[in-house]
Amino acid sequence: MALLELKDVNAAYGRIQILHDVSLHVNKDEVVAVIGPNGAGKSTTFKIIMGFINYLGGEIEFEGQNIVGYRPDQILGRGLGYVPQGRIVFNQMTVKENLEMGAYIERDQKKIDEAMDYVFTLFPRLGERQKQLAGTMSGGEQQMLAMGRALMTRPTMIMLDEPSLGLSPRFVTEVFEKIVSLAKEGLTIMLVEQNAARALEISDRGYVLELGRNRYQGGGHELLNNQEVKMMYLGGG
């Protein structure tokens, strides 16, 4: 059974409809990439799952239960983490405080400490800079922090919105490595990427959206080798 399932979802920013009958699903332990050109509705898909924008219709289920109309904190409580686009961290807070915020719904201090240790082993650089103000770190470090923050509740699934956007090549590689290792640990991951080729390479399956509609779907490598997809979204043959 699918862990996360969207059936014929319609959604809008204000009065402008962005998503038209989008359907997709993510199975447990899968890495799924959502790609497509600008304005395809990739990030919007994440936002409607988290309940940020106007819901118009369709079904959104997580672990077999409807999550439409839930607040983001409630959805997170069910085990679905989300890293928004643009590596947004709390600039005026320290690394440690940022991570603590990630574990806001967790009241058990012991579990928080454990999660913190887990994140620090995953991203050693964060461990070294616990006291630093997040706003003063480099872009790549901030992306690590944002990911670490989303992992603080030890979710069953995590959604990454453009994790490599605007990062230097060194960090892009590092981010993808981390995604792979997280997947290996058994975390279910869905990601939206501009860098479609790279994303599909590490994904089990992928979806291509265009103008807010489903266009293609298939295995990661299958899409990677699909001529049409290659032409349109992967920068030519």
Place this chain on the structure above:
Amino acid sequence: MAQNEHLRNFGMLAILIIVLSVLPPNLNLYQRSVIMFTMMYVVLALSWNIISGYTGYVSFGHVMFYGIGSYATAILVVDYGWHWIPTLFVGVLVSFVISLCIGFPVLRLKGPYFAIAMLGAAEGTRVVATVWDSFTHGGEGIGLPNVENSFETYFAMLVVMLVTIVVSYWVGHSRFGIRLNAIREDEIAAESLGINSTFYKLSAFALSAIFPAAAGGIQAYKVLYIDPETEFFILVTIYMKLFAMFGGKGTVIGPILGTFILYIVQEITWVKFPTAHLIAFGVFIVLVARFMPRGLMGFAIDKGWARKGMVH
């Protein structure tokens, strides 16, 4: 918009003019005063609407121009012996100049900062009017020579109101108004389309400053006694806002309708329930802002009672 629609709107205006012009001789002094003050608030609400309804820059200090106008009239009449009508033009001119001086820096501020800055400017003007003894007579106020003036002030206010309505109508139906609306929707986008937003904002601000000055001048001549506390009373700004919002900001009919209804409801209630009326007034502001942010006209449009074009 269709030509006949303009015609119909002007027809309505003409009826209003005729009704308001033939009324006075049949009314007693109090009734004339009530209508005069209602017209004054129509002027104020429409003026506020020009800057805040169309461009979305919410002014919390428009009473400033009203106060400047009334002081111009009072000072010129009392200390310089002018006839009161030319003083209105001086008030308008002074207000215009001051609005440019203040508007230029202040309109760079966005949202709530603009609101606060205007509030500060208005309160500051009040203090200046209080402190600048030798010129404004300070907190002692200025008493004007006593004359019977209810007809003159009535018709003067009527004229000012008509001008304000016509100008508002023009703003609502011209390219100028469309550009102001564009600024309200998204100022950066408007600028990228080549709209010189500073120029348009400043023009709207100056337009919205001159009518209150005229209204303030007439009011000073009507009341025959002014002092800083009442002429720069923050509640006057609030009335402007509330009347415009209740009727529907960003429209022409809205502020007129809102003023007529609210001002007169108030006129009836406060005599009977002095304290309860003020509490109810506060609650009413909260309710309008919370549940009817687009006012009566917005409500009417949503219900399909009025066409959008009619009010824009």
Place this chain on the structure above:
Amino acid sequence: MKKSLVFVLGFALALTAAPFVEKSHAMDKVTLGIAISQTGRYAEPAGRMVNSYKLYVDQVNAGKGWNGKKIDFVILDDKSDKQTSLKLYEKLITQDKVNLTIGPYSSGITDAVANVFERYKYPTMAPGASSGIIWKKGRKYLFNIISVAQDYQKGAIHIAKDIGVKRIAIVGEDSLFPRQSAEGAVAWAKKLGLKVVLNENYPRKQTDFTALLQKIKARRAEALISNSYFADAAAQIRQLRELNINLKIFAGTVGPGLPKFAKQLGDTAEYVLGFSQWEPKPEILKRPGMKEFIAAYEKRYGVKPNYHAGQSYASLQIFGDAVAKAGSADRDKVWKALRTMKTMTIIGPWKVDDTNLNSHEGLTFQILDGQRKIVWPKKISEVSYKLPMPKWKERGKN
């Protein structure tokens, strides 16, 4: 769509019509109209005046009435606002068609609405206004009752002279009445040869006078003449104590006369001088009818009347006499009677000069043991004043 719009407009029109229904009053009654502050900043002193008016009207109606006619008392609230007051008097005169009017509270509002009385030739009693300037504009229909603001500090300055004070500071709220009072104080100081080392105004909501008082200290003033209402006077005397500034005299105007001044400030209020138009002390002032008035007022409202209550009661007494003399409530006749007649009220004799000013003399009191004791003018003083004020440190702790 059209129907609804017509409905909305009809509704608006119906509302508009409501204020335009004229009232007509029965001929067998005299209608007396007033718009006075029941809400807003003047509500407190104005409320005491309203008490007196109601008391008087009920007394007269229970008795013979004015020339056998009962009084119909119409009272409206001006929210302590000039524009409102103006409109309400216009309403009283042209819509409710009252026979006679009484003025509002405060000099500022009176100055604004007096024009209406002039225009419509309504003889009006002004117990709520004391600024002399109101009567310097050639008004013929507004009648003064109480001592003018310029004389409020007359007693205090005479006393200052008596105890050898040389340097005085004059401060006051920046509005019509306190400024008139300050003007008078300066004139009296000049006459008596005192040096005014500071003469400043402050805005009406001022609560912190620390810096101003320190400035007074820096100027080495020996007496503070404060042309103030309640809140500012209370704040000033309290902050003088808090800063340990020792002056020889502190003289307020309206504030110390209110019973709550001594009550709220306790021993801080001791030795303060204040001005009063009248005090409820029949054994000293010996005005006819005083005792009965004080007893009736106290019975009805549970407190002793203060001077606001006294002067407003007196204003209706004058009206009553004028109506009796004129033989009817006809405004022209009442006006003629008021201009020429001489009468006695609970606050003293009343007779106006050409400018409609009555020469009422107020009194200066000092708060001693929490009580207001008349100390000036000498001929009616209860006790002799205890001045200069003792230093704060030397005052007994209780």
Place this chain on the structure above:
Amino acid sequence: MQERAEIRSKYWLALFLVAAYTVPFAVGIYTENVFFDLQWLADLTTVILNGIMQGGVYAMFAVGLTLIFGVMRIINVAHGELVMLGAYLTWMFFFYVGIDPLLALFITLPIAFCIGLLIQKLLLNAVVGGPELTPLLITFGLGLTIIHIVEAIFTTDYRTIPYAPDALQLTETIAVSKSKIISFVMAAFISLSVFFFLKVHRIGKAIRATAQNADVAMVCGINIFHIYMITSGLAAALAVAGGALVSIQFGFNPETGVLYTLQAFAIIVLGGRGHYIGALIGGVMLAVIESLISFMIPNGTAMVEIASYGMMVFVLLIRPRGLMGPKEN
């Protein structure tokens, strides 16, 4: 480019402040209000000390306003009315129950917290993030309602609480009022407690996080509506505490609240909107300059308000961020 404009505005602000503080002295010397002797220096010190202590109290309730602004981008125009309400609550407990004004804080603060919570839940939660006019008007209407309800109950009488009316003689010539010292200490204590709450406590951190980015706070699992309510409650409690401390120094009536709202505006603009420490510094700075103007300029007390409004408008124009506020995007 941006950076340089940024630095330039900082210098302009510094220049403006220096000028603002020099003007009273210059005018004082010109009008012979400044005497060069020890006595006068002592008087000046007294005035400045009193100003600082006054500022502490102002700052405390300004902090409430800045919190709300920081977290919700709402300007609560009814803040001063809450201060006024606090004064009346304290007065009621003092006169009817006989509780010491400072002890009464233990009762009034929880009440205030609940009031703030309710206001937020019923009126403001739905309009956060909408057009800024709506909350301005809602809180304005609310303020008006509070004023007139209080007026209906207590009338417009000025009331005072006689509390520690004596002076504390620091030196031969410098005296400070005891009630001011008590107020200042309390204000400092309360402001710092709230500051540490924000720094250390889990919810306090969540408040800061929400202020920085509400959307991200939401995906961290923070229920921002709870945070909004707690913030409003805290702000109301700070306002009411301010009211209690004002009530033991000054008279108050239902209309005094408006004055405090404007004062708090000026303070948060000067300190930097949404900045906690900025508001504290701004409060003291504003109160000191007010005292200086009143002390040295002829008829200065009448001009004190110009200082607040003038400072507010000028700072907005020179550097909208104020002294320490975060950068606007």
